[in-house]
Amino acid sequence: MGQYESEAQLENRFIKQLETLGYQYVTIKDNDDLLAHFRKILNERNQTNLKGKPLTDAEFQRVYTELVGTKSHYKISYDLRGSINSPIGKISITRDSGEPLFLNIFDVKNAAANTYEVTNQITMMGRYENRYDVTVLINGMPLLQIELKRRGVEFSQAFNQIIRYRNETFKDSLFRMVQLFVVSNGEDTRYFANGDGNLNSKFMFRWTDKHNKWLNEITEFMESFFPPERLHSILGQYVIFDESHSRMMVMRPYQIYAVEGIINQVENHPDKNGYVWHTTGSGKTITSFKASQLLKQREDVDKVIFLIDRNDLDVQTSKNFNSYLGAKNGDLAIDRTDDTKTLVKQLQQTDEKLVITTIQKMNNAVSKDYYKNLLAPYRDKKVIFIEDEAHRSQFGDMRKNVNNWFKNAQHIGFTGTPIFKENIGSDGRTTQDLYDQELHHYLIKDAIRDQNVLGFNVQYLQTFDAEDIDDNGQADANAIDKKEVMEHPDRLEQIARHIILNHRQYTKNGEFNAILTVPNTRVALAYYDIFKKLQAQNPEGEKLNITSVFTWAANEQDNEKYQDQDDVTSRHGLEHIVADYNQLYGENFSVEDFKDYFNDISIRMKQHHVKTPEQNIDILIVVNMFLTGFDSPKLSTLYVDKKLKYHGLIQAYSRTNRIDNLNKPFGNIVNYRNLKTETDDAIRLFSDGSREAFLAPSYEEMAENFRQAIEKLHDIIKQPKDVDNLYNMGEDHISEFIKAFRDVLRIYNKIRVYDEFKWENFALDLTPQQYESFQSKYREAVEYLEREAKNNKKISIVDDLDFELALIQQDDIDVSYIMGLVQNIDFMSTVDDIVDHTEKIKQQIEQAAQSQLHTKKELLLRFLEEEVPQYAEQANVDVLTEFNQYINQQKEDRFNQLSKEVEVPVDSLKHQLDEYNFRGECDSRSINNDLKGIPFKEKRQRRERIMLAIQDIGDHYKALD
Missing domain, CATH: 3.90.1570.50 (tt1808, chain A)
Incomplete structure (x- = not known):
């Protein structure tokens, strides 16, 4: 048309x-x-x-x-x-x-x-x-x-x-x-x-x-x-x-096609297995539920067994299934199996066609003679196994035992990361070897394109300089000990300092949380102790709630000992962490209650909320836990200090890419090892080579988009003050401004987390002050349109707009927070390193809402540029004391300058500051006495000048006592 x-x-x-x-x-x-x-x-x-x-x-x-x-x-x-x-x-x-x-x-x-x-x-x-x-x-x-x-x-x-x-x-x-x-x-x-x-x-x-x-x-x-x-x-x-959520849902097309592929396989190819390759985060639970529900209605199917490999998923899957089947008030439409005995009873019941259980329980049922005898009459029944997370659970003896028992079984697997020849394990079989045919695929590039999950912003940070070892810890046979280098306390502390310095930026000032993944329990404990030490050294700095969770071996080898103490195992180390956890959150867990501890961590990670920071977990240190099967929109960042490859890499990265709100434009991956080759290989394998779809746009692309959005804004309105003229021109003109500035907001929300972003690079297009002023005008325009629609009781242009006010939420960045970042700088490093750190802090100051920093913004920037580099190679620098001394000196210089300009003694001006700080206003009578003999008009001008200057000094130069 x-x-x-x-x-x-x-x-x-x-x-x-x-x-x-x-x-x-x-x-x-x-x-x-x-x-x-x-x-x-x-x-x-x-x-x-x-x-x-x-x-x-x-x-x-x-x-x-x-x-x-x-x-x-x-x-x-x-x-x-x-x-x-x-x-x-x-x-x-x-x-x-x-x-x-x-x-x-x-x-x-x-x-x-x-x-x-x-x-x-x-x-x-x-x-x-x-x-x-x-x-x-x-x-x-x-x-x-x-x-x-x-x-x-x-x-x-x-x-x-x-x-x-x-x-x-x-x-x-x-x-x-x-x-x-x-x-x-x-x-x-x-x-x-x-x-x-x-x-x-x-x-x-x-x-x-x-x-x-x-x-x-x-x-x-x-x-x-x-x-x-x-x-x-x-x-x-x-x-x-x-x-459970009182909401109606309709399935996405790829979910529908997958279910139809499964039904077709069961109906027309009963001798063949099949698998569905749907990327992590695409909603496999709903797809598997619907397939299970439709299969159990078939007369040619005796049992549908939903098979998973972890008990916590068993509980969650049962809750989801019962919710989707309409169970109310705690009633169960289907019951999950709590033990092998219950499982066997359910398998024997002809009226219970859908069973949810773990592969471990199923293996027990078909391996022990007592249960095998009970199940003997059911060996030839038509059984459909729906197997979640097929890449984890279906390679090994347990799967073979189940296959050998059920002679007429058909297996349908779900996976977000199949096993191919490139990432094959010791088992020697691929997903296709095990499941015969792919029934449908929906790749991560498709999910990102459809905005079902987010793309990734991946960074690679070098943590040391060495010619004979790369950042993965790979070294020549005669080179330095790679494990010693990668796990050296100085390197781990450098990374911990970088995380503390940048965490707020990566997580939108604490609105989201992060996982740090490391190679073993020994390193996890070392990191935990380093974070604890750094925060103890800086009690006035940014407070991050950091904990760790991992499993331990019953009989650990010497190389897994905690803190190089022969009698202290990783279990003992975890006991210390749990004790700290109990003290921080008011709980009473123990290592023996590991499952309860694990579940509480999971809840806190998922329910992370910026309004209750004291109850949050900001950074969770893990070895392998939480890197698969854990879905939380509040997790935005993965810090990586371990080797990852293929499906393990994609699974780990994918913890960060669940959609939450406009403040989370993509998942942040911060690699402290050079995993670029591994990332590229995984993209090729699991996203059909579509690197552009997988990764967030480059900074250069984002910068160009930002400039174009600003240019379109200026085509409509040149200066913030000009917005006021639009109110005389009608709602359509206000709408055009809202749309144009909304695009600027959207891109700024994405570009601000790039390390390369600096406001000064865009100052010729849009200054930070103009941006903030446009923000105010944007909010005023939104409120005006909504008010007009309400007062005039008419269908307004408001219906046609998405205001997205969440994009202009104020960031909780104040002077204390900035000082905390400065305190975390390693002043024993070189001047260049310190300058690099201060540039990062300056960037956060520039990005913060001016209303929260404007009284000290200029002072902070000057302090960072002029004073902080001088602290290089100094131990135990008291940054707060230095900053307060800097403020006092600047204030003294300002008094001296003002005294010369208005011809009033410095002591008299300081008296006025005391009055302003105590009563909220200057002593005008005292000022008049200081200005005796000056003509009336000049006296009034000087008095107003003094009063304004005193107010400015009081706001700008107040120390952080």
Whole structure:
């Protein structure tokens, strides 16, 4: 279609295409028409059950109440979805005669047994008159709502319009039954689930083909998404309600294609296994749940066993499955096996077709004679194993034991990082060797493209200079001991200082947390002690909550001893850590309660919150734990001081790339070993060589994008003060400013964490002061539009905008924080090293919100440039004392200068400062006495000058006592 296709033209084309797909167009003007039409179809579909007696008005009202509820208690979306997706697709009411009546409203199994219709421009009356663009009716029920906008319109407009419709006119109408929304501007299309809670634009999904190719343009989207058979399968099988979170979910296309691939494999290739390669963070639990649910409904399947390799995942998976199956109030739709005995009982029960257990319990069941005898009658049953994290759990004797026992089993594996020839282990088998066929793949490059996970900003930092050893610790046979170099206390302390210095920048000033991964327990303990020592040496500096977790061997070798003490093992070291942990958080864990300690750490890492920093874990030191299977949007940074390769590297990196909010643009990977070759190899293997998709843009690219965004802003508005003129020009002009500056905000939020970023590089385009002023104007513009919409009670341009105010949240950076960073500098290093550190600190000062640092910003910068380099090669520098002395000297110089300018003694000026600090104002009478004999006009000017100068001195030169 042409570039200038109107919204009406797009709507007509949409309807025509639906008609070609088999939908019947019907004219429905308003809510009364909608109810009458639904009633007509309901009577027609249920002639047999009605026995020739159509529903009376009272009976139809009971149907309506069953579906929608009453004004005092509307049904929630789950009840509606449950009615539609129940195995029978029926509801029950009582007829006027007192007889029970079952009414078929939706045929779940047979798509062709339903009626598919389309209508448009239904008018619904509420606070405002709302006219819905296009509605898809199935059996007269409005199950899909489509909102269309002309090409070029900001995509959020349709989403925000749907939010308004839901709030204003969905409540008391059949539109409460809407399951899905589709929004499109012709060239870009999304779908998402309805629900009673707040809808989140992050869960608007693109539709794709089986090969993950976007089908964005409305015509290709409709050809794939809207054929009745496909729409029926989405509504009948791939809409899920998460009971624990009271939200309706619809599966993403790659999840749907994977489930269909699994069903096809079981149905048509029962002698072949299969595996699904879906990258870490893509939602494999929902995919495996839906596959398990559909498989257990098949008559040719006796058991579906969801097999995992860790008990903590066993618990979490059971909770998720029960939630998705609609279990309420602690009831279980399925029960997980607590022990092998329970597992065997569940395997024997013919009415329990879905079982969740660990591979360890399953191995016990098929290995011990007592259990084997009980299970003998079930050896030839058709069993489907759904195996999560196949790359971890399915290589070894336990898998062989299970295979040898179940003669008619079929294995379906899920993995985010398959085993190929390049990363094959001692087992000698690849994922394909074990699982025969790949059923579907969704790579990390696809997930990053679709914004289901974040890309990575990877840094490689050299930690020592040596020609005969590389940063991985690789050395010639006759070279220095590589382990001694890599684990030397001086190197570890250098890294610890770098982490302390940069952690706030990497984690958006503590909003997120980090993991430090190391090669063994000995190094983990060494790092813990170094961090503890550094923070004890600097009690006034930045406080980071740091802990560690790892497992230990029952009989450790000498090289695993803690602190080179023969009688102190890593277990003893962990005991010290747990004791510190208990003291910090008020807990009472012990090494014997390791599972409870582990779980508490997991909770704190996931529930990290900037408003309760004392309860957070800022940095968790690990060897292998938490590097696989741990998902937390609050984890943004991985510090790496160990060798990682292939699937281990991708799994570890992927801990950081869960989407949280606009303040987390990508996962930060800080490598203290040169893992560039290993990273590139892993990208090639697991992301089809798509390095550009895997990694965040280079600094040069981000800098160019930043300049372009600033240029577009200046095309609309030159100076912050000019924004005020827009209020006389109308909401459209204010909207254009908001959009332009919002793009500047978005890019700044990403570029600010790059080491290379310095505001002065952009000063000719936009100064920090202008940026802050534009921020204020941006917020004022947002508040103005929202206030106008509320006061004038009209549909405002507010609906068309995503303000993203989270981008201008203030950073908690103050003078004490900056001084803490300065104190962490190793002053025994060279002047060049110290200058490098001070540049990093200056960068944070420049990036901080000026309202929090402006009174001392200039002083801090001068102190860093003039004084700090002089402390090189000095031990035990008291930075706070030095800074206070610097402030006092600067203040003295300022008094002397002011005294000469206004011809008032220094002591008199200092008296004024005392008055200002004590009473909040100067002593004007005393100033007049000091200015006796001066003409009135000149005296007034000097008095005002003195008072302003005293206030400025008081704010700028207050010491940090």
